[in-house]
Amino acid sequence: MKSPTFAYERPQSLAEALALLAQKGADARPLAGGQSLIPMLALRLARPSVLVDLGRVEGLDELTLQDGVLVIGAMVRQRQLERNALVAEHLPLLVAATKVVGHPAIRNRGTLGGSLAHADPSAEYPAVALALDAEFVIQGPRGERVIPAQEFFLGPFTTALATDELLTSIRFPIPPTHSGWGMAEVARRHSDFALAGAVALLARADDGTCARAAIALFGVATRPLRATQAEQALVGRPFTTETFREVATLATESIDEPLSDVHGSAAYRRQLVPVVVRRALEEAAQRAAAR
Amino acid sequence: MERVPITVTVNGQTVSAEVEPRMTLADFLRDELGLTGTKLGCEHGVCGSCTVLWDGAAVRSCLVLAAQADGAAITTIEGLATEGQLHPVQQAFWEAHALQCGFCTPGMILTAVALLSEDANPSEQAIREALSGNLCRCTGYQNIVRAVQLAAERLRSSS
Ligand SMILES: Cc1cc2nc3c(=O)[nH]c(=O)nc-3n(C[C@H](O)[C@H](O)[C@H](O)COP(=O)(O)OP(=O)(O)OC[C@H]3O[C@@H](n4cnc5c(N)ncnc54)[C@H](O)[C@@H]3O)c2cc1C
Ligand code: FES
Ligand code: FES
Numbered sequence: 001m002k003s004p005t006f007a008y009e010r011p012q013s014l015a016e017a018l019a020l021l022a023q024k025g026a027d028a029r030p031l032a033g034g035q036s037l038i039p040m041l042a043l044r045l046a047r048p049s050v051l052v053d054l055g056r057v058e059g060l061d062e063l064t065l066q067d068g069v070l071v072i073g074a075m076v077r078q079r080q081l082e083r084n085a086l087v088a089e090h091l092p093l094l095v096a097a098t099k100v101v102g103h104p105a106i107r108n109r110g111t112l113g114g115s116l117a118h119a120d121p122s123a124e125y126p127a128v129a130l131a132l133d134a135e136f137v138i139q140g141p142r143g144e145r146v147i148p149a150q151e152f153f154l155g156p157f158t159t160a161l162a163t164d165e166l167l168t169s170i171r172f173p174i175p176p177t178h179s180g181w182g183m184a185e186v187a188r189r190h191s192d193f194a195l196a197g198a199v200a201l202l203a204r205a206d207d208g209t210c211a212r213a214a215i216a217l218f219g220v221a222t223r224p225l226r227a228t229q230a231e232q233a234l235v236g237r238p239f240t241t242e243t244f245r246e247v248a249t250l251a252t253e254s255i256d257e258p259l260s261d262v263h264g265s266a267a268y269r270r271q272l273v274p275v276v277v278r279r280a281l282e283e284a285a286q287r288a289a290a291r
Numbered sequence: 292m293e294r295v296p297i298t299v300t301v302n303g304q305t306v307s308a309e310v311e312p313r314m315t316l317a318d319f320l321r322d323e324l325g326l327t328g329t330k331l332g333c334e335h336g337v338c339g340s341c342t343v344l345w346d347g348a349a350v351r352s353c354l355v356l357a358a359q360a361d362g363a364a365i366t367t368i369e370g371l372a373t374e375g376q377l378h379p380v381q382q383a384f385w386e387a388h389a390l391q392c393g394f395c396t397p398g399m400i401l402t403a404v405a406l407l408s409e410d411a412n413p414s415e416q417a418i419r420e421a422l423s424g425n426l427c428r429c430t431g432y433q434n435i436v437r438a439v440q441l442a443a444e445r446l447r448s449s450s
Contacts, residue, residue, distance in 0.1 A: 001334035008295055008312035008358050031359075038315070038354045039335035051312065055359060079348070103424025105342055105349040105402065190423045 003041035032114030074113020122193040127218035140165035182283030194219035196272035200280035227251035248277035297361040302370030319357035328368035339425030342398035349405035368397035389438035391429035
């Protein structure tokens with residue numbers, strides 16, 4: 001369980017980090033918190049020849065509110081998100097999601113950007129980013145590009161990032177105040193990866209019906225997904241248990257490539273989907289009502 | 292392979308060394324500094340037995356490269372006792388029979404120390420959640436939870 005050998009670089013600036021990635025080619029790998037990459041090295045699932053440690057790169061760990069958008073640097077530690085006052089005020093969903101990402105010792109090192117770039121299909125943050133229509137700011141030798149969450153996650157552990165690019169920040173639009181959020185997951189132990197999970201955001205119209213719905217699933221397919229059929233079926237309907245029950249069953253229709261592994265079969269995970277979706281919707285509806 | 296120069300404070304003492312990039316903090320502590328109180332169970336982040344404190348916060352030393360720890364202040368189980376006096380959490384583990392083979396104990400104790408430094412009066416649920424990443428194959432956890440409660444009580448009354 002020891003890693004194979006690799007070289008180690010510790011750039012101080014983004015330009016320096018990008019130059020290293022460009023120069024070392026596909027064998028180089030950025031190192032953020034290391035909470036996924038170091039186990040992969042130990043298990044020899046990854047064999048980069050150079051690690052480019054982002055730990056000292058300036059400007060990647062900022063967290064600011066800009067015109068209704070929370071801009072979070074890729075290197076912001078998960079533990080910081082859990083405790084940041086701006087996040088608590090404007091994006092409590094992100095705090096709730098963070099609390100179930102691994103254990104405190106993992107979150108002390110793990111970063112937001114590392115989790116998103118790692119793109120584990122069972123991870124919480126990718127689904128949160130999808131539900132919130134977050135935008136991913138990417139820097140590379142060809143300059144900056146900004147892509148929507150929908151286009152970032154391509155498959156298991158696969159994203160739209162090229163090997164010479166870095167995710168530098170994530171832009172989370174703050175949901176309108178009259179909306180509510182909910183999150184539910186089923187996992188074997190507290191903080192384990194989910195066997196099925198759902199994130200929901202609901203906006204209520206003046207007549208009490210659903211004005212807008214966003215539902216994202218994780219742990220059930222090879223990448224996080226929006227449950228589009230379920231979302232569409234919910235708009236215009238009243239917030240009742242019957243509606244949620246009915247709509248939740250539709251969520252399984254979005255699963256194109258089901259996830260199946262030793263922790264849970266595809267059939268089992270599929271069975272959990274309506275349960276977690278209904279729970280997330282009920283929680284979101286309560287919060288939308290409480291405002 | 293080029294070595295990386297690092298300076299780390301371990302249990303209050305400053306140490307400078309040149310390490311191989313792939314060396315984990317756990318191996319550095321154990322093999323270079325002889326601090327074998329830090330245990331290695333899984334070496335890929337799932338058991339928690341290698342937990343140490345990094346600037347006071349719990350981290351898994353098998354999931355950190357020694358090179359990354361440059362500039363950090365690390366506390367291992369060897370650094371908890373002061374002047375021959377066990378740390379209150381160590382004392383409570385002993386008294387509450389919170390260990391059998393003891394392999395998980397350094398990680399459990401350091402995780403508990405980090406928890407109590409942030410939350411002086413954690414609920415049983417909070418203790419269980421904080422320890423959920425640390426595996427014990429012997430005790431069944433009940434006495435570990437009790438030991439943390441006992442230590443919390445004593446730390447509160449002494450401060
Ligand atoms: C025991 C345990 C339990 C866990 N439980 C959960 C859980 O329940 N839910 C969950 O979501 N996660 C869980 N994790 C994973 C954890 O959240 C990781 O911290 C996270 O997935 C990776 O973040 P990191 O900063 O450590 O990234 P690293 O491990 O450093 O990097 C991960 C990958 O992303 C790449 N990368 C990192 N940053 C960038 C960047 N800025 N630009 C481009 N590429 C980049 C790296 O090259 C690497 O391929 C768990 C981990 C452990 C060890
Ligand atoms: S040895 Fe580090 S977590 Fe198991
Ligand atoms: S006391 Fe033996 S593993 Fe915990």
